[in-house]
Amino acid sequence: MGKVAQPRQRSVLLWLAFALAGLLGGLWLLFSLVPYMWIFLGANFIFVFISIVYLLEFWGKKPETLSKEFPGVTVIVSAYNSAPTIEASLKAILAMRYPKPFKVIVVDDASTDNTYAKMKKFAGKLTILRNPENKGKAASINQALKLVKTPLVACIDSDTYPECNALEKMVPLFNSPKVGAVIALVCVEKPRNFIQKIQQIEYWVSFGFWHTALGKLDGLLVTPGPMSVYSAAALRKVRGFDEGNITEDMEIALHLQAEGFQIKCTTAAKIRTEVPDTFGKLYRQRLRWLRGKIFNGWRYSKMLFNSSYGDFGRFVYPASFVNELLGVIVVSRVLLMHASNAFNMALGAFNLAEVNASALYDAGIYSNAVVNSSAFFFVFTVILWGYIVWLSFRLAGEKIHIGQLLPITVFMTVYSMFISLVYFASMLHEAVGVERKW
Amino acid sequence: MVKDVYIKALGITILLFAGNFFVVKYLDDSRAEALRTELYSIQEQMQSSRVLLLYSQYSNDSAALCPLLDNQTRRQMTDLYSLYGELQSAREANVFTDVQAIQRRFILTNAELFLYLRQLERQCGYSLVKPVLYFYPEGKDCLECRAQARVLDALAQDCPNVRVFAFPSNSDIPVVQALAKAYGVSRDPSLVMNETLYGGFSSREQILAVTGCG
Numbered sequence: 001m002g003k004v005a006q007p008r009q010r011s012v013l014l015w016l017a018f019a020l021a022g023l024l025g026g027l028w029l030l031f032s033l034v035p036y037m038w039i040f041l042g043a044n045f046i047f048v049f050i051s052i053v054y055l056l057e058f059w060g061k062k063p064e065t066l067s068k069e070f071p072g073v074t075v076i077v078s079a080y081n082s083a084p085t086i087e088a089s090l091k092a093i094l095a096m097r098y099p100k101p102f103k104v105i106v107v108d109d110a111s112t113d114n115t116y117a118k119m120k121k122f123a124g125k126l127t128i129l130r131n132p133e134n135k136g137k138a139a140s141i142n143q144a145l146k147l148v149k150t151p152l153v154a155c156i157d158s159d160t161y162p163e164c165n166a167l168e169k170m171v172p173l174f175n176s177p178k179v180g181a182v183i184a185l186v187c188v189e190k191p192r193n194f195i196q197k198i199q200q201i202e203y204w205v206s207f208g209f210w211h212t213a214l215g216k217l218d219g220l221l222v223t224p225g226p227m228s229v230y231s232a233a234a235l236r237k238v239r240g241f242d243e244g245n246i247t248e249d250m251e252i253a254l255h256l257q258a259e260g261f262q263i264k265c266t267t268a269a270k271i272r273t274e275v276p277d278t279f280g281k282l283y284r285q286r287l288r289w290l291r292g293k294i295f296n297g298w299r300y301s302k303m304l305f306n307s308s309y310g311d312f313g314r315f316v317y318p319a320s321f322v323n324e325l326l327g328v329i330v331v332s333r334v335l336l337m338h339a340s341n342a343f344n345m346a347l348g349a350f351n352l353a354e355v356n357a358s359a360l361y362d363a364g365i366y367s368n369a370v371v372n373s374s375a376f377f378f379v380f381t382v383i384l385w386g387y388i389v390w391l392s393f394r395l396a397g398e399k400i401h402i403g404q405l406l407p408i409t410v411f412m413t414v415y416s417m418f419i420s421l422v423y424f425a426s427m428l429h430e431a432v433g434v435e436r437k438w
Numbered sequence: 439m440v441k442d443v444y445i446k447a448l449g450i451t452i453l454l455f456a457g458n459f460f461v462v463k464y465l466d467d468s469r470a471e472a473l474r475t476e477l478y479s480i481q482e483q484m485q486s487s488r489v490l491l492l493y494s495q496y497s498n499d500s501a502a503l504c505p506l507l508d509n510q511t512r513r514q515m516t517d518l519y520s521l522y523g524e525l526q527s528a529r530e531a532n533v534f535t536d537v538q539a540i541q542r543r544f545i546l547t548n549a550e551l552f553l554y555l556r557q558l559e560r561q562c563g564y565s566l567v568k569p570v571l572y573f574y575p576e577g578k579d580c581l582e583c584r585a586q587a588r589v590l591d592a593l594a595q596d597c598p599n600v601r602v603f604a605f606p607s608n609s610d611i612p613v614v615q616a617l618a619k620a621y622g623v624s625r626d627p628s629l630v631m632n633e634t635l636y637g638g639f640s641s642r643e644q645i646l647a648v649t650g651c652g
Contacts, residue, residue: 037533045455052447060443315444341581374533376465377458 019431023424027332036333037374043326044381050319051384054213058391061216064264066172072150073102073167073229078140079119079158080109085274086118092161094125097168102154105129105147107140115158137225138241138248145232145240153230159274160226161189169269170229180234180261181223181253183211184269185396191275195282197407198415199275201389205411208267208392215265219316221293223256223263225249226273234261246436247292254300257312267395283422290324290426291436297321327420328427334417385412459534466535469528473521473540480517481547487511488554494561504562511551511558511566515601518544518551519594522604545605549613552603567601568649571630573623576606582639586627589642597651 031039075093079086093104104126108116110133119128129144141155152171156162166184173182186207188200207224214220223230228249235241238255245251253263276282297304297317304321306313389408393400400408487510494503525544528537552569559565572590574583590602605614607623621630629636631648 045451048454049447049451052450053443056443056447374462376462377455380454380458 015432016428016434019428023427023431027329027336030329031333031336036337039329039333041374041377043330044377046322046326048381048384050323051388053315053319054210054217055384055388057216058209058213064173064266065175067175068172070099070168070171071152071174072100073098073152073154073171074148074150074232075102075104075154075156076141076144076148077104077106077156077158078109078137078144079106079111079115080134080137081111081113081115082158083111083113083115083118085159086115087121089156089158089161090119090122090126092164093156094122095164096162096166097164098171099168102167103127103150105144106158107131107144109136109140110134136243138243138245142240142243145235148232151232153232153235154227155225155230156227156271157225157273159189161272162227163270163272166227166269166271167229169266173264173266174229174231176262177231177233178260178262179231179264180256180259181228181230181263183207183215183220183223183228183263183265184271185211185267186224186226186271186273187396188275189272193277194407194410195279196275196277197404198411199282201392201404201407201411202415203275204396204398205389205392208395209388211265212267212395214316215263217311217316218262219312220257220263220265221253221317221320222247222250223253224271227271231261234259237261245292245296246288247296250289250292251296251299254296254303257309258300258303270396286419286422287426287429288437290423291429293320293324294426294430295436324420324423327416328424331417331420332424382412463534466532469532470535470537470540473524473528473537476517476521476524477540477544477547480514480521483510483514483517484547484551484554487514491554491558491561500562504558507558507562508566511555514551515567518548519602522548523591542611545609545611545614548603549605549611549617553613555601568599568631570600570602570645570649571617571621572602572604573607573618573626573628573630574604575608575626577608578626580626583627586629586639589640589645593642593645593649593651597646597649599651600645600649 077089077093082089090104090106096102105128106119106122106126107129108119108131110131116128116130119126122128127147129140131140131143135143145153152174154167154170162184170182170184173179184207186203188196188203191197191200211220225248230252234256235252238252238259241248242251242255256263276285300317303309303313304318309317389412390400487507490503490507490510494500494507497503521544525537525541529541552571555566555569570590572586574580574587587604590604594600594602605617607618607626607628609615609618621628621633621635623630623635623637625637627639629640629645631645634648636644
């Protein structure tokens with residue numbers, strides 16, 4: 001016997017249907033009013049413009065002035081059911097070089113596996129706190145923050161392995177009291193399958209090129225959860241992490257921006273972290289991230305197009321939403337085109353249309369060999385996108401080898417479409433008010 | 439106050455798109471010009487054939503002139519058919535240069551060739567090809583029409599005795615309207631073979647049953 005939907009589930013499903021109908025209706029109206037060529041060209045123009053702004057910033061600015069001081073640092077690790085990774089993570093953390101001894105506080109957030117037992121192996125080298133019940137990552141970090149007496153705090157995930165020079169390279173970027181946080185180049189720990197190989201490239205591009213360019217415009221939107229170093233004073237000013245937030249690393253970054261703090265980025269420090277190894281896990285992770293982007297975006301909407309927040313409010317913050325929205329529009333348009341063809345082919349296959357499916361397939365629906373003149377408008381976009389990927393490899397100190405060509409191609413094409421679809425799904429979830437979960 | 443970087447980036451983006459615009463415009467224009475030249479050349483040949491047909495009627499010397507007319511007409515049919523393919527490609531590929539005017543002239547030339555063939559048939563006493571009139575909607579995506587066009591295209595390549603004359607069923611060209619009305623075309627796609635109308639998609643086998651292949 002199948003499960004019967006509960007009243008709460010039914011109302012969510014109903015709202016989900018309304019939201020879907022509303023979003024699809026809006027897209028349908030747009031697609032009926034604007035020819036597809038203009039949608040693609042318009043989106044392409046905006047993407048090229050945004051990319052050139054970041055490239056000019058990337059090329060133009062001088063390197064950061066580095067502070068010669070190394071203030072005291074406390075490392076906070078929040079762990080929940082991290083038995084497979086916690087030991088290696090703590091070993092990497094304790095192996096970090098730093099001119100001064102640093103304190104490590106580990107919080108076991110009521111794990112149900114043997115995380116706590118594994119933590120205890122390091123007793124004497126770190127302070128262990130244990131929550132009687134699961135409170136979430138933000139609450140665990142806030143709890144540990146109360147014990148912090150150093151000027152800097154490094155928050156590190158329990159499935160993350162910082163390289164030994166990470167702290168040494170990140171701390172000198174605290175060159176002024178206005179610097180609220182410093183972030184590093186987050187990399188994928190030993191990618192084992194194709195999904196992880198694509199994410200490896202994505203991480204190099206996002207945390208490498210984009211974050212470097214955004215950092216130069218003082219426009220970083222996130223202090224990545226795997227590892228970020230914060231000024232303890234800045235954290236206290238924003239009253240720590242938002243405990244009800246599913247993307248607390250984005251919320252804290254926006255909060256710091258709203259309070260006028262700067263966030264700096266260095267690719268000299270590498271942090272390796274575990275990433276989803278299945279499509280389902282990846283989808284859930286990205287849904288959470290993008291939902292966080294939407295509701296945190298709404299919460300800090302006062303900064304949108306607001307010049308008093310500098311380039312962040314004037315350009316970076318609005319551009320990030322425009323980019324994502326355009327991605328949804330373009331991908332929906334492409335899918336609509338193929339879906340209508342596939343629908344007609346299906347009609348043919350079931351003899352509901354007067355022409356059979358094989359004749360339709362043979363009609364070249366999916367194999368139009370004509371080189372469209374408009375394709376020339378996208379040549380530069382492909383070159384630009386390829387150049388950004390190449391720059392990101394260089395920033396990560398990696399060389400492109402032949403085995404990476406397939407993941408790079410998938411990342412530049414299908415994967416970007418997948419992310420836009422997840423964004424579409426996250427818009428739906430937020431419109432409906434589906435419960436936010438980790 | 440807008441920072442320099444935004445103005446510079448906007449300038450570079452506009453320059454890039456303007457550069458692209460000129461490249462695409464040049465490509466579109468060259469493609470349209472090539473089509474126009476090809477069409478004029480076919481029209482010139484057709485004019486020559488028509489004059490020759492008039493002369494054969496005037497001189498009453500069909501036996502000597504019909505083989506010559508045959509040769510010329512076959513060449514024109516092949517040229518016009520290949521031009522049809524190029525025209526279709528150009529319509530899909532061009533962004534800035536409209537090939538609508540060339541298309542109209544092409545349709546007229548195609549109708550002219552069809553009528554000229556009928557006249558030739560009457561003058562020489564035998565038919566050169568089995569004409570298949572194919573009516574499709576212009577400017578509307580019709581999946582069955584795309585499939586029909588592909589079937590007809592393959593058939594025309596395999597069977598030299600079959601000649602397809604494609605006409606937009608919603609054309610405002612008087613001669614095309616007259617043909618559609620004369621055969622009672624009411625749906626897309628439609629074929630006319632042996633003076634009989636076949637509405638909807640016709641398979642290769644159905645067409646071959648009427649036209650044969652030789």
